[in-house]
Amino acid sequence: MRRPLSKLAVLKHSLTLILVLILGMSSVYALDEHAINVPAPKGEECVEDPEWMRVNHFKTVLNHRDDTVIRGIRTEKHSLKNCIDCHITANESGDYARYSNSEEHFCASCHTTAAVTIDCFSCHADRPEHVIRAARQQSQLDALKANSVHVSATKLILNTPQP
Amino acid sequence: MNDINKKYTLLNKSDVNANQGVNQGKRTFIGGLVGASGLAVAPGVMLYQTAAAKPLEQAVSSAVRWGMLVNVNQCAEDCDDCVTACNDEHGLWPKEGSTTDSQWIRKLTVKDPSTGNAKSLPMMCQHCENPPCVDVCPTGASFKREDGIVLVNMHTCIGCRYCMMACPYKARSFVHETLENQLPDSPRGKGCVESCNMCVNKIDAGDNTTACAEACSKTGHEAITFGDLNDPESDISTQLKAHGGNQIRADLGLNTGVRYQGL
Numbered sequence: 001m002r003r004p005l006s007k008l009a010v011l012k013h014s015l016t017l018i019l020v021l022i023l024g025m026s027s028v029y030a031l032d033e034h035a036i037n038v039p040a041p042k043g044e045e046c047v048e049d050p051e052w053m054r055v056n057h058f059k060t061v062l063n064h065r066d067d068t069v070i071r072g073i074r075t076e077k078h079s080l081k082n083c084i085d086c087h088i089t090a091n092e093s094g095d096y097a098r099y100s101n102s103e104e105h106f107c108a109s110c111h112t113t114a115a116v117t118i119d120c121f122s123c124h125a126d127r128p129e130h131v132i133r134a135a136r137q138q139s140q141l142d143a144l145k146a147n148s149v150h151v152s153a154t155k156l157i158l159n160t161p162q163p
Numbered sequence: 164m165n166d167i168n169k170k171y172t173l174l175n176k177s178d179v180n181a182n183q184g185v186n187q188g189k190r191t192f193i194g195g196l197v198g199a200s201g202l203a204v205a206p207g208v209m210l211y212q213t214a215a216a217k218p219l220e221q222a223v224s225s226a227v228r229w230g231m232l233v234n235v236n237q238c239a240e241d242c243d244d245c246v247t248a249c250n251d252e253h254g255l256w257p258k259e260g261s262t263t264d265s266q267w268i269r270k271l272t273v274k275d276p277s278t279g280n281a282k283s284l285p286m287m288c289q290h291c292e293n294p295p296c297v298d299v300c301p302t303g304a305s306f307k308r309e310d311g312i313v314l315v316n317m318h319t320c321i322g323c324r325y326c327m328m329a330c331p332y333k334a335r336s337f338v339h340e341t342l343e344n345q346l347p348d349s350p351r352g353k354g355c356v357e358s359c360n361m362c363v364n365k366i367d368a369g370d371n372t373t374a375c376a377e378a379c380s381k382t383g384h385e386a387i388t389f390g391d392l393n394d395p396e397s398d399i400s401t402q403l404k405a406h407g408g409n410q411i412r413a414d415l416g417l418n419t420g421v422r423y424q425g426l
Contacts, residue, residue: 069316072223072308074367081347123317123352125345132344136256 039097039106043086047077054110057083058118080120085128099126216369228292228311229361230392230420231376232399232408233284237386238379240283243270245387248378249287252362254346265336265351267359268375273426282426285375285387288313288334288359289411290420296326296335305356311392311420312361322354331412334358361420392420 046053048060060078067073076082087106090096097104099121102112107126111118125132217223249255249268257264268287274280294313296305304320307313315326315335327335335358342352348364351357362373376387390399402408408422 065318067222069314069318070306070308072217072310072363072367073221074219076219084347122341123345123350123355125347125350129347132254132346136254136344 037103038109039087039089039091039104041087041106042089047082080124084125088127088131096127096131216371217367219367223308223310223367225309225311226393228392228420229366230290230311230390230399230422231361231373232388232390232402233421233423234386234388235282235284235423235425237384238283238285239382239384240272240281242382242384244378244382245285245375246270248374249359252365252374253349253351253360254344256344258340258342261340263337263339265338265357267336267357284423284426286332286334286411287375287421288330288361289332289417290359290361292418292420293416295329295331295415295417299325299329301325308363310366312363312366313358314360314363315356315358317350317352317355317357320355322356324356326356330358331415331417 048056053060061080061083064073064075064078065080068079088096091104097106097108099105099108102108105126107121110116127135246266246268250257253267255265255267268285270283271286272281272283274282290311290313292307292311294305294307296313297307300306301323302319302321304316304318305313305326306316322337324337327333327337335356337356338351338353340353345351349360362370365373371389373387373389376389379385379387388399388402390397392400392403394400395404402424403422406424408424409426410417410419410422411426
């Protein structure tokens, strides 16, 4: 015959139940993509099933990199360039996120949450080409401006009559 | 000591000559066979591939061998548009404060001391048929693509720089600094060796030219011709047939894909 549960035991069991519920719910939230705020892509549909891609994208990228570098196969479907062109989009203020910005960059947002440290973007472009070229032009312009300010300041100093 | 040296050089030379003789003999023989079996299998069907754009999903093949011909007489000494175009195409932006920026192509002035005759020319990876950089690479990162382009697979390059030592043309650079703003078609980074890739991205896209050749014709100098060395009707092959072209350090027997006229 089962003994009736003591008050302490009831408390213990209910606490355990609450804990399990809380843990279960939080893991559901962690799996929810909105909880890690993955930025929206440009296109409507991924080249593969998104569920499959979440688990296997590195395999397709790895295969494709050897095909491209060694055999010169340049199909767009599984190319990193294609991923970046579609997934890295401008935010409301028109800026494109860098990989170092784990909140807004598509790849980084998930890699950070999943504690993945992968070194693609110390060599590969983390933004579409037109964005990089525009950034490069801007930095050149800035350098020119800074230089001209320096030159005019020097002229001013040189042309000022000394007391 | 002198005698030993002499003997050694003599032996070496005759070895080289003998080897070349055998190889070339074989090549001519095979070439003859191919010729006999017919370059044209049927009217309109050729064994060699013309330099049309290949489909994106098709792997490159040894039916083509890409090369460049530099007419040194048309290369202006004060012009470096090829270098600028290369840097812009591949995102080789100069890094402030760095003295070790990569050079995929550079302008050289060579002078014959006996006559004082000076020539200006672009120097880059010569895309050898027998590349010494590939021979020495310990990881297989330095490799020759089927279509004759010599590349570095940066995924397997460990940055040992053995290839830089082996290259007689000093064509390769090592990336010493962390890079920024690399372009999608030319991924590159610190710790890897790199060099002219004959604009593989453009070739695979079917552009049928390189950034340097394009820039050179834009200036009107027309000193660089890009094309398929295997296609006897290509621009580069007809020019080579008509006027010839030298290899730099032809004595090394590397059979370079970049040839020079007027040297």
